[in-house]
Amino acid sequence: MTVTDCIPAKEKLIVFDTTLRDGEQSPGVTLSPDDKIQIARSLSKLGVDVLEAGFPVASPGDFSAVQRIAREVGPLMEGREKVGKPMIIAGLARAVEKDIQTAYDAVKDAPLKRIHVFLATSDIHLQHKLKITREQCVAQAVRCVKFGRSLCDDIEFSPEDAGRSDPEFLCEVLSAVIEAGAGTLNIPDTVGYNTPAEYGSRLAHLIKHTKGSEKAIWSTHCHDDLGLATANTLAGVANGARQVEVTINGIGERAGNTAMEEVVMNIHTHPATYPVYHTINTVHFARVSQMVADLSGMAVQANKAIVGKNAFLHESGIHQDGVLKNKETYEIIRPEEVGVMTDNLFLGKHSGRNAFRSRLAQLGFDQVESSQLQAAFEAFKRLADQKHQVTDSDLVAIITDSVSSG
Numbered sequence: 181m182t183v184t185d186c187i188p189a190k191e192k193l194i195v196f197d198t199t200l201r202d203g204e205q206s207p208g209v210t211l212s213p214d215d216k217i218q219i220a221r222s223l224s225k226l227g228v229d230v231l232e233a234g235f236p237v238a239s240p241g242d243f244s245a246v247q248r249i250a251r252e253v254g255p256l257m258e259g260r261e262k263v264g265k266p267m268i269i270a271g272l273a274r275a276v277e278k279d280i281q282t283a284y285d286a287v288k289d290a291p292l293k294r295i296h297v298f299l300a301t302s303d304i305h306l307q308h309k310l311k312i313t314r315e316q317c318v319a320q321a322v323r324c325v326k327f328g329r330s331l332c333d334d335i336e337f338s339p340e341d342a343g344r345s346d347p348e349f350l351c352e353v354l355s356a357v358i359e360a361g362a363g364t365l366n367i368p369d370t371v372g373y374n375t376p377a378e379y380g381s382r383l384a385h386l387i388k389h390t391k392g393s394e395k396a397i398w399s400t401h402c403h404d405d406l407g408l409a410t411a412n413t414l415a416g417v418a419n420g421a422r423q424v425e426v427t428i429n430g431i432g433e434r435a436g437n438t439a440m441e442e443v444v445m446n447i448h449t450h451p452a453t454y455p456v457y458h459t460i461n462t463v464h465f466a467r468v469s470q471m472v473a474d475l476s477g478m479a480v481q482a483n484k485a486i487v488g489k490n491a492f493l494h495e496s497g498i499h500q501d502g503v504l505k506n507k508e509t510y511e512i513i514r515p516e517e518v519g520v521m522t523d524n525l526f527l528g529k530h531s532g533r534n535a536f537r538s539r540l541a542q543l544g545f546d547q548v549e550s551s552q553l554q555a556a557f558e559a560f561k562r563l564a565d566q567k568h569q570v571t572d573s574d575l576v577a578i579i580t581d582s583v584s585s586g
């Protein structure tokens with residue numbers, strides 16, 4: 181036996197994007213059909229494996245957007261060399277025959293298609309929202325998954341509010357839907373309630389105790405109400421999930437869904453920690469993030485991980501000095517890896533002489549005498565005290581002034 185025989189082979193992580201479905205459920209966001217096609221094309225080039233294009237029964241507009249995506253984007257292969265196949269186009273459906281038929285009609289022209297059926301399983305949803313018993317819930321789930329399978333080979337089932345459902349009841353429902361033909365089992369923490377330890381052990385428990393579990397792909401779907409969506413998703417992956425449901429920039433209901441760029445870059449940065457690899461073209465992240473922000477009207481906060489405008493900027497003198505000597509002193513990801521082309525030194529009141537001199541050199545002032553440089557640096561600090569960011573034109577004015585008066 182060799183050493184490599186002992187290292188478990190990594191499995192591929194399936195990235196399921198729901199920007200156009202759960203993401204569009206962000207309050208105030210409505211994307212036009214053309215916006216959706218544009219985003220879907222970019223997600224295809226990004227290397228997304230499954231695209232949830234919408235909730236076809238919700239409105240005629242949603243139906244036709246999903247249908248257009250299935251026909252126009254579903255077959256595309258451009259930029260998908262690492263993935264090796266087109267995107268699977270999924271349509272969401274409640275566990276109701278009419279929804280399932282409508283979802284199928286919307287996705288059926290895609291070369292690869294999926295129906296995603298959901299039904300709540302927590303007692304609070306069963307008693308107060310659906311007003312059905314646990315027995316009725318199992319029967320409805322089985323009937324609908326079977327109906328879905330009569331139309332389409334690829335069925336995903338989600339027990340809505342799984343994060344607050346009784347784990348033993350979840351095992352019962354999930355065993356029954358596997359038997360009925362569901363191939364992917366998604367575990368939604370619908371209200372963002374779980375902690376990472378809870379969500380991870382919930383996944384591990386379900387995978388261990390559900391009958392036929394080994395035949396299914398297990399999936400995470402987390403919401404960010406307590407700011408834990410990314411941590412919970414990664415805990416799911418560490419405990420056996422092989423599909424993650426995510427959105428670009430983490431947009432979605434209330435506080436949003438898990439952000440794709442965060443999960444993928446965690447797996448990218450810690451290859452030894454997670455038992456999976458991804459096939460996402462990370463260099464497109466900055467561009468796709470900007471496109472989704474522009475089209476959805478949901479601005480990205482400046483300090484957002486990976487895609488925020490400050491994510492790769494350094495302001496303090498100590499950090500700038502370190503980065504000028506070796507970027508790895510303060511950067512764990514190279515900005516180019518996520519498509520950020522930046523001069524990453526932000527000149528403000530915390531900046532140091534080294535960053536100041538380096539920026540002046542980039543602007544062509546690399547032969548300035550040290551006394552003039554000192555005068556210019558002092559003028560820069562005085563201005564930085566009054567102004568949040570000192571721009572390149574400010575710098576040119578300062579140095580020109582110092583050189584002419586020195």
Ligand code: KIV
Pocket residue numbers: 202298338340341368369370371401403
């Ligand atoms: O959060 C949720 O439970 C959902 C399901 C429809 C999968 O979005």
Ligand code: ZN
Pocket residue numbers: 202368370401403433437
């Ligand atoms: Zn959701």
